[in-house]
Amino acid sequence: SVATDFELVCDSSMLAPLLGTLFFLGFFAGCFILSGIADSRGRRRAYLYSMLTLQLGALISVVAPSYSIFAASRVIVGFGVGGVGLTAFVWNAEILGSSARSMLVLAANCSFAIGMMLLSPISFVLPAWRMLLGFLFILGLPITCVQPFLLESPKWLASKQQADKVHEVLCEIAAANGFPRPPAPASAFGQSVAAANKAVGAGSSSDVLQQLLFDRRLSTRFYPLCLTWFALSLGYYGLSMNVSNLGMNIYISSAISAIIELPGYLIAYVTIDNKRFGRRGMTSGGLVVGGTCCLVGGLMLGGDDAAQTTPGLAPLLLFFVGKLAVSISFAVVYIYAAELFPTSVRSRSIGLQSLCSRVGGMLAPMVANLGATLPSLSMFFFGLPCLISGLFLTRLPETLNKPMLDSIDDLPHPPNTSCLPKFLVGYFELEEEEAANAREFAVTTPTPSTMGRRDVDAG
Secondary structure, eight states, X not given: OHHHHTTOOGXXXXXXXXXXXXXXXXXXXXXXXHHHHHHHTOHXXXXXXXXXXXXXXXXXXXXXXXXXXXXXXXXXHHHHHHHHHHHHHHXXXXXXXXXXXXXXXXXXXXXXXXXXXXXHHHHHHOOSHHHHHHHHHHHHHHHHHTGGGOOOOHHHHXXXXXXXXXXXXXXXXXXXXXXXXXXXXXXXXXXXXXXXXXXXXXXXXXXXXXXXXXXXXXXXXXXXHHHHHHHHHHHHHHHHHGGGGSSSOHHHHHHHHHHTHHHHHHHHHHHTTOTTTHHHHHHHHHHHHHHHHHHHHHHHHTTXXXXXXXOOHHHHHHHHHHHHHHHHHHHHHHHHHHHHSOGGGHHHHHHHHHHHHHHHHHHHHHHHHHTTTOHHHHHHHHHHHHHHHHHHHTXXXXXXXXXXXXXXXXXXXXXXXXXXXXXXXXXXXXXXXXXXXXXXXXXXXXXXXXXXXXXXXOO
């Protein structure tokens, strides 16, 4: 193991969980820097930079001769992973139509869970950590090589007033799906380009960060989502790392922890397009349920020393149900966050929210390590932020069946009410408000998933 080869024992034992924190530190930086590149230089270029950085860090990890070099490689890997995850999801969400985004939740997150699940048997077959990391490096090579075949986001191109390139991309998508070529920009994209021009003007007049922090149309959405991402990362990664404290075989508990996510993603896929649940309901509900399970599980564990006590069946069930609920929220929040913000600030806003997520990720290894001696306290740390953020989300609008906004000017002005009291009352009040606001907007930009279809009005 890494701890054995680099002699991370006794006084150096805390350097082992520090590697996880360094990974999320790199993730933190990658989200911030590469989200800016995605908004300014394009999703395609940001994805290329992310993959090259990720593979470079993975290669250094394999050959690292010392702990310091290996620790630096974890920062580099985290930097690349942060950019890949953020850019790929925003990219796909902008290319897919609203009716197909639920499939994005299922495909992306199930692939992640299956990868986590397969990691246990692969680790069993390749117990030497250098061999395992080398195998993972080789798996990443084909993904890096597909770059020449990837298409740029049409929405990003439209926001940069590149109507001709938008048309080229949509023609390739239509051809691949067996649909006729869409009309030329002059006829079909007039309104779209006008909207894109407005988006660029609104987004370039002042700093994006200042708008997110102080423009109430954005900040009332931005702050609760920052807390949500922090809580989800702390809860999800913390619970994943805490499996070693369950008193079970580490390979079995890790596999169960990954497998339990699959039904959660199926639940998210089925409910995310249901008006009774929607994006907001599943994100908020998963956080509340997951947080409650962690808190109740922590109370059942009491002050027992994990080294002396094996958790009973009830705390284990609460642990896995909590992991299931948090996984549902983590799957849906990407789409919810993407749909809440306009194209002109979408990547940067999600990138900044993801920075808060990485703060939670950096704390997760330390809190999980605390669970080795005080399991109840670690469960409280995982559960309380989830419960609080889930309640805050009830004050945000639902985005189901709403068009993706182009500019900040498309956002309604929020009411002058506090987000602290009357959580559940606010949930239903905003439903009525958003229903009224929705009537003011029309879908003016055709999406790639509908372009070329004979049953869709091209104008």
